[in-house]
Amino acid sequence: METRVLVIGAGITGVSVAEQLRRAGATVTLVDRVNPGDSQQTSFGNAGMIARAAIVPVSMPGLLKKIPKMLTDPNSPLFLKWRYLPKLLPWLIPFLRAGSSHKLKGIVSGLDSLTSDSVEQHLKLANGTTAEKFIKKGRFGVLYTNEKEFDDDNLGRQFKADYGYKYQELSRADILSLDPYISDRYNFATVFDDHAWITDPGQYLRTIFEYYIAKGGKFLKSEVKGIDNRAITLKNNAVLTADKIVIATGAWSNYLANKLGVNSKIESERGYHIFFKGATKVPPFPLMIADGKFIATPMRDGLRCAGVVEFGGLKAPESEAPVDLIRRKIKEVYPDLHFEKEKTWMGHRPSTPDSLPLIGPIDGYPDVICAFGSQHIGLTIGPKIGNLVSDLIFQKRTNFDLGPFEASRFN
DSSP states (O other): OOOEEEEEOOSHHHHHHHHHHHHHTOEEEEEESSOTTOTTSGGGSSOOEEOTTOOSOSSOTTHHHHHHHHHHOTTOSEEEOGGGHHHHHHHHHHHHHHTSHHHHHHHHHHHHHHHTTHHHHHHHHHTTSGGGGGEEEEEEEEEESSHHHHHHTHHHHHHHHHTTOOEEEEOHHHHHHHOTTSOTTOOEEEEEEEEEEESOHHHHHHHHHHHHHHTTOEEEEOOEEEEOSSEEEETTSOEEEOSEEEEOOGGGHHHHHHHTTOOOOOEEEEEEEEEEETOSOOOSSOEEETTTTEEEEEETTEEEEEEEEEEOTTTSOOOSHHHHHHHHHHHHHOTTOOOSEEEEEEEEEEEOTTSOOEEEEETTEEEEEEEEOOGGGHHHHHHHHHHHHHHHHTTOOOSOOOGGGOTTTTO
16 A cells, blocks of 8 residues: 655755655655755755764753853854844753753663664665765764863763774874874864765765655655645645655754644754865864864865854854854864865754654654754764654564654653
């Protein structure tokens, strides 16, 4: 019997869900207001990391004490549009509570269940398509300016070690042997094996989407304004029906989820990147610059520096300060960096207070599946979520515990 599925949202999560469902035998229609891989999508502008060791939640013990200084320090990677603060508070308070020590173990375990096999999940998704050429396997490193900064990250490193993500500690001499162009400002580093990155995230997504279309998948370029258990209403008032509906609209998901009684507590963590086309200095593999909270990733035709966090909602224009910070900090890493052209970008990471996505059906609406809220690791776990949603819809038995990702947990 044919299973018809509508997938709303065509970023990396939505495209992964649609393609996994198509491979499983469903008749799938993707719906989005922009084409997959478009620069308006968050999936276009990420750091490109398949970050399998990214199991440390965004909120950690002690963060509350650091926030006031971070918001007033011009060299801090945290930014806030102050007029937005009243709207942020309903998210911010549970976010800070999620960083309490008694909650951390469960959150870390949940994240590990999504990230641990992420490299394999991407290879499986791209297998047999031309998207394979954009996956680069290798290492991932974190650069620290001094021993105190290195020690401040001990809890996160301990979590990673406890879950089997082994790393090497590098001295200044080791850093120079790795990359002789890194400035003497950075004297400590950790390096993790068995990671991967995407050398052109936008084109990677477009290529997977083109494969999906070539194999019979459907796409409708439109905006969804309404949703019911087995129907959606488009902006032009057309109504589409299906057996199952998947919400995968990232930071915009709260709009649709709320219509079905779900308080998803999704907030936009606005992230920025600068792409330095023709960069004369690039690291051998992606490096997190700890004092700037961004990742410098070697990509096709240049260097992308992506990260930082700004809270300002979905509608406010881009800010100059986050881009200026990235620009200053990368020059501290590579003082002799030169390039042909610079291009900046801003996007919206869909973040929940507990750093865990919403995956699964909505109470009272069993045929509507949530698949959003992947914060900083959307690219990393998109294919895994695609598999989980496909298994849910086809009622396949798995050993995976979806409990931590329950859609109604914030209600």
